[in-house]
Structures are given as C-alpha cells and as structure tokens.
Amino acid sequence: MFFLRTFHLGLKSLLLHPMRSLLTVLGIFIGVASVIWLLAIGEGISQEAQRQIEGLGADNIIVRSIKPPAEATSGFSGPVPYGLKRDEFYLLRDTIPTVRSALPIREVRRTFNYEGRNVDGRLVGCTSEYFDVMHLELDRGRLLTDADGQKRKNYCVLSYDLALELFPILDPVGKAVYLPETRDFYEIVGVLKYRNPSAAVGGSLEAQDFGSDVYIPIETLRQQVGDTVVTRRGSSFSAETVELNQITLRIDSVERVRDTAVLVRKTLRLRDDSSRKAVASKSKSPGPAANEVSATESMEGPVRTDVALIVPEELLEQARVTRMMFMLFMGLIAAISLLVGGIGIMNIMLATVTERTREIGIRRALGATRNHIVLQFLVETISLSVVGGLTGILAGLLCPLVINGVRELMFMYAPELMADLPDVARTLEPQIVWGSLPLAFGISVAVGVVFGIYPAIRAARMDPIEALRHE
Template sequence: MGILESAQVALRALASNKLRSALTMLGIIIGVGAVVTLMSAGNAVQDFITDQFRSIGSNLLFVAPGTFQTQRGPGSAPSGKGLTNGDAYALLDPFLAPDVAAIALELTGSDVVSNGAEEAFLSISGVSPNFAELRNAKLSAGRFFDIGDQVAESRVAVIGPLVVDELFPENALPIDGQIRIGEVAFRVIGTLESRGGSAFSNDDNVVYVPLSTAQTRVFPSRGSRGDFQISVIYVQAASEDRAGAAAEQIERILRQRHEILPGEDDDFTVISQAEILASAGDVLGVITVFLGAIAAISLLVGGIGIMNIMLVSVTERTREIGLRKALGARKRDIRNQFLIESVVLAVVGGTIGVVLGLLGTLVIGLLASDLNPTLSLQAVALATGFSALVGLFFGIYPATRAAALNPIDALRYE
C-alpha cells in the first residue's frame, strides 16, 4: 500500500473522531501559536529598537567624560579631567584620526525657561552648528544655528516640539518668539520635528542654543585649564566599517591629551552606536530565544498529548488492527497508518497554530502601535517543521506497538 493510500486511511480515521482529533491538536495549536507569536513579537521589538538607534544618526560614536566601568557606576560624577572644546577639536586631526569624518559638541544642563506667560524647567543643550546634521535632527520651521551664531555667541534658540507645546500653547509657529533661560533672553529661530523618545532621553523636550552662548552665558563652564567643558562629543566615523578604527584613534588622542599613563584606565568613554545596537540586540535575542524555548516546551507537551491519544487509539482499535492484518496488511502498512495519523495531527495542528500566531501578531500590532510586528517566517518554518517532527517522534512508539500486535490476539481482543 502506498503512502497516499495510507494517508487516506489515516485521514478517514481522524475524521471519524473529530472531537478527539481536535482536542489532541489543541496542544500543538497552542504551542505553535505561542512560538510564532512570541518570536514575531521579539523580532518586532528588535526592529523597533534598531530603528530608534538609527534615528539618532548613523556611524555615530559617543565620547563622554568619566567611565561606566568605575566602581561608582554610571551616572557618577566624572572622575577625570572631563572633556573640553580642545579635546573635541583635537579629534579632527586628519593624521591622528583619519577615520573621524565630523564631530559635534554638546554641553547639557537644565534651567527654568519662560516666555513671560508660561514657565518650565527644561533640558538645555548647547550644541555646535553641525549637531542637527550629525544627529539627524530635522527642522519643522525656521533654521538651525550657523557658524555666525557660534562665533557671535548669539542669543538664539531652536526648540523641540514639546517645548513649543509648553511655552507657546497658543502658537504652533513661535518663530521670533522671545524666551528666557534663567536670566538671559533668547530669540527662537527654529523648531524641530518630533522624533519621539529615544533610548536615552526625550529629544523633543529640549531647548537648543549655540554651544558658545551656553558656555559663556547659560552654564559658564571654563575648566581648570582655562578651556570650556563639554558633556558629549558626537563623532561621525568615515563609514560604518571604520567606526571601530575611529574609536581607537579617539582613545589614543584623548589618552595623550589627558596624560594617562599606559596601564591606567581611561577617564572618558567611547561608545559606538554599533556596540549599543549589538548589545541591545544580544539581550533581545536571548529574550526571544528564551521565550521561544518556553513556547517550545508547550509544543513538547502537545507532542506528549499526541502520543497519549495515539496509544489510546491503538488500544481501542486493537481489533481493527488485527482485522487489517488478517486481511493482508503488513507491519509497515499498520505502522505507516498510525505514523501518518500522528504526523497529520501535528501538522494540521501546527498549521492552525501558525494562523493563531498570525492573529496573535496582528493583535500585538494593534495593542502596541509603536511596534510593527511581522510574521516571522523563520518561526513559521521552525514551528511547522518542529511540529511535524514532534508528530513523527511521538508517533513512532504507538505506531510500532500497533504494527507489532499479533493478529490472532488482536482479533480476539475485547
């Protein structure tokens, strides 16, 4: 008897006991559905985070004072010399740092910002003119600072969309509006497009002013060596491939400038975007695999359910097996029939499970509008393949038992 005919016999047997077949499949349905949903959701979160980092800017390295490896932990006061304008401009040396394409400087702080009527305590960033370009900040109106503003220490500001909402609730386009940061008056020359919350902070809720103005008027920050302090240097590497090389060059230059002896730790930190992405990706990957593994356990339980029912079915149909053998069925005909039954149970269950997983993915997409979950084809292939294997594996024992039945005893079985 061919496989096709065995399959027909198996399908007829399953169809003749629909409720039991459905209940048996339920374990596999839930298992596969869970695997597909969780893996799709995991991938969606991973995509979301990758997008978030992309929106910060490409090929970007961050140089911050202090070190995240100190025992005081991240967020502690910078322990070393800090970073200065001079440190930043030294990174532009084309011989010492050939892979650094551009830099932007930022000095951050916070202060009370008002426009006479409204008042708010906001983050203030003094940034160099190319900040907008490096960080992919897009203007919704007006203009960003230029070299002229920087040189002149102009009292001009570019504000984020949330700042617009807070300070100018009546006016969506507050160009040329007046604001005060602390005691200093500024003129608004541009507003930014919304970017949403990033991994670190909400860039929409910041008032940007020229770095020179911030360093002299808002947060006077002359360092011990007479140089102005800054909070972060953004470095754009020549290309994504060269980001690692650029990081090494930056490290070498800054160690020299900070007179750090060989063997001593850095008093600054260079983080590449790729590193952040990779570590975030690693963590998410582990979580996704972990969730998948938990879901796979339910697949396993489903498989055991199939084996259980197949064993019951073999016992229940002992006479039928005896009859089939008496009528000329070989061992392998009986074994194939029961194997196909269990594989069909598993694969049909797996297919329904994929549909369930698709629905689950859609529901997640509806509930979490930031995520854009797509059906993970990998998960679908994995889950269906795995469920077929589960059916095969857990079908072998009952099928072998059925095939081994002695026809005489089987026919006499009550």
C-alpha cells in the same frame, strides 16, 4: 487509491472522537503559534535596539562626560569639576587624522517660560551640524547656522513637544522664550518635527527624550551660562563645572572607526577592557609581553572614570550577537511547547491503539500487512500535526494585530499602568520572521511523525489472534 482510502479511514477515526482530537491538535497549535509569536517579538525588540544604535551613526564615535558618584565628590567644598574639556575637543579634532569633523555639545537643565507658562527642559548648546548628526528634522522656520554661533546670537530652535506646551495656539517662530535662572530671552527661529526618544545604549549613553529640548549656539551658551551650573533643591544647592557634556567624532570611513576609537582611548586615558585583557593574557608568558604591559600602563597614566566612549559600530555587532542569542532562547522555549504537544500526540495514539485492538486484529485477518497498519496510524498523527501547524501559523500571523490591539486597549482603560511600563513595551512593533513559518510547520509535522511512530509500530506488531480475542 490505497493511500487515498487510508487517508480517508484515518480522518474518519479522528472524527469519531472530536473532543480528544481537538485537545491533541491544541498542543501543536500552541507550540507553532508560540514559535512565531516569540520570534516576532524578539525580532521587533532587536530591530528597535539596532534602530536606536544606527541612529547614533555607524561612522561616529561618541565621547560622553559621566558625573562621578556622590561618595567620590564628598571632599569638594566648591563646584565639582568633571568631564570633557574644550582643550580635549581641539586635541581630538586637530590631531587624529581619521576624524572628519567633531561636534561639541553642552547640556544644562533649565526652566523655559512664555507668558506665565513654565516648562522644565534641557538647554542644549550645539553647532549647526548637530541636527544632521542627531537626525532632527525641521518643521518650520530655520535651523541654527555657524554665523549665529560666531555672533553669539540669542537664537534658539524648539523641539516639537516643548513648542506645543509653550505655544498651544500661536506660531512660536519669531517669539521669545525666557529663562528665569539667567534672566535671558532667546528668539525662536525654528521648530523641529517630533522625534522619538532614544533608549539607553550600553552603560554609558543614557536615554534621551528630545521632546523638551531648546537648542542654542554653543558659543552663546558659554557666554550666557558659563561652565559652572548651580542647582538648588529647597534650602540646599549643589554646583558642578563641566565644559562639554559630549563630543561626537565623525570618522572618514566605517572601517577606521575601531582603530580611531583606540587612539581616542589612549588620548583621553580611558579604560579599554578588551585590549587590556588581551595584553594581560600575553603577559602571563615570560618575555617582552610583560614589559609591554608596564610600558602601556606608564604611558597611559591614571585611568579616567569621568568620561566614557561609545562606539556605535561595536554596539551594532553586539546587538547582532545578542539578537541571535535572544532568538535562540525564544526558539528553545517554543520548541519545548512543541515537545509537550508531541508527547500529547503519542499519549493519545497509545490510548487509541488500546481501544482499537480488535479493529487492528480484524484488518490483519482480512489481509492488511504491518506496513498498512503503521501507515494508517501515521496518517492520523500527521493529520493532527498538519491541522495544528496550519492553525498555529494563522494565529502566529495575527501577532502584530493582537499586540497592537491589546496595547491600544491598555492605553484606553489603564493609562497609568502603561505609563509605568518601559518604552519598549509601549512602542514594540512585532516583526514576523517569515522563515519561522515553514520552520514551525516543518517541526510540527516532524513531531507528528516522530511521536506517532512508536504507537504505530506497537499496533502493527500485535498478534492478530490475540487482537481478535480482545474485548
């Protein structure tokens, strides 16, 4: 009965100043809502990044050709040679025992034509395994087969977007696209389903937009296009010689991916900064370590800069660490908001204590103890925190709905602005971190208690006689 009466008196005191109470609640409301919103946005970004990395396959190793910068190729008078060789593909496939299969890929920028419609895109030479590895699904027709490559057939499979641009009404299967650069026709045997673009991963694998791809057997591409590609820009032109743009190695188990990556680096003479740092740290102490460094460097020879190694399993681990750091950073920002809200509560309650000095003296004169006074003021601060916490949770749960609604409005009324934003801003789907709900609410109540104790104790320590004299 006593606690119920104290709670009733506390709420009644708060309702005497509704605007002041509302503004105090607002600080806690913003803090709790920001905790949930920021963690939801951070989780959405993290899941998208991990989805992109998982799309590469945790049991895959990707070896990618990198075009040297212009200053490094200024001395070449003819085509610039760089990147992966077919001999290196066979070497990796046949000599590393943990490699289950190897996938060669060759990419060339081309213009595709059908009855006067021209679309710029990417001509991809690949094997039949490519579609499974890259998670490309068939919409109609069929995919490329090993027999198509062995017979060097001029068959192709179109991506969804490119098929829609070249054939807005007709069914593409059975038709043929024309390549003006090589004057070749390719019969369309299949069309893929829509595939979301992939974001750039690390500093080596660039973002890929699968919407403008045409896939042909890699043997056909070698026969029709060759290794040297000439690009014309107005009156000038540039030429480059690349045998393979990418080699995707499928490892027999995820546990062997890291060890296999070390073998691939040594085989292709690629830089491994982590292992070099470890060896270098050992070499600082006298003994065999110094000889190990020199032996390693002499065995590897010059380090290649035109090839990069991407290990999705390592990237996933990095993504998990980055996620934890990002969530911690977001939570810290939100905690500062709650701290500001708590300071607002303490400020208001100190002012309330001054205003209610005479009331406190009367209650003490009628027999109320110091504990009773402390409890009354704590009830008021906790009530403010609970109301702010509950409303903040409700606002936090609206995060996905609000962000998607704002994004749709932006697409409707400001499409140019949305087109300039990065992909993550256009496709972000906030994911509510359900653990953040009790966490934010618990923190809000704790803030009410911590920042309400001092005003409550100050009120309880007032001298009853002096309080009664207060005007």
